């Protein structure tokens with residue numbers, strides 16, 4: 645059987661770097677695209693490095709040739725100017741989907757974000773958690789761009805029959821620490837991230853899906869049912885870091901702690917920030 649070829653855009657970014665070793669499989673070639681330099685291939689690592697931008701149709705056409713599935717992580721990962729956000733995230737995702745369609749790539753997995761619904765509240769979550777298809781309530785221009793890419797994915801499924809799964813990713817870092825105690829709610833462990841991407845790659849005929857990308861965190865407020873229906877099983881829980889993150893104190897209450905998007909909800913619109 646021919647090798648499976650999976651293209652990852654934004655492969656040198658935070659999630660791309662965490663996923664690269666974890667998505668390595670016998671019989672799979674990872675084609676890695678980024679503007680930035682990629683770490684060199686390890687001996688025997690089946691990768692095909694490509695340099696290019698997700699906004700460049702020629703680079704995307706080249707990257708999509710012969711690909712069985714595409715994981716689109718490339719783009720701006722936090723707040724930026726409206727112009728840059730539209731260009732890189734919305735126009736970029738359109739360019740990616742268009743290249744995938746033209747090349748006959750049957751399945752695309754899009755990195756959306758919790759910030760497409762950042763103004764939804766933890767209070768409204770209920771059981772089994774905030775539905776994965778809650779309508780958009782973006783908290784930033786960045787969040788608007790993520791809602792737009794979900795819509796683009798839906799369009800490409802409905803018009804062209806492509807399988808498209810948009811993942812509303814929580815906080816995917818090695819540990820939940822980078823954004824403080826909020827990570828106890830939003831963490832997607834890298835190993836769970838890989839389990840989720842594997843489920844998205846292998847689920848038979850998923851059509852268009854919108855799912856949460858989070859671990860089964862004790863303090864989680866997100867429904868995992870939709871991801872589980874694709875075969876995802878989370879094995880991690882941010883709670884093991886609660887002692888370090890809270891030092892025995894309750895979760896701090898801040899003006900934004902009831903919002904899914906946390907501090908993004910008050911960050912100045914259109915200004916790059918370190919969140």
Ligand code: 15L
Nearest residue numbers: 721722757759814815823919
């Ligand atoms: C995101 O969408 C960002 O890409 C990431 O840097 C984190 O800030 C994450 O959300 C989060 O909400 O923790």
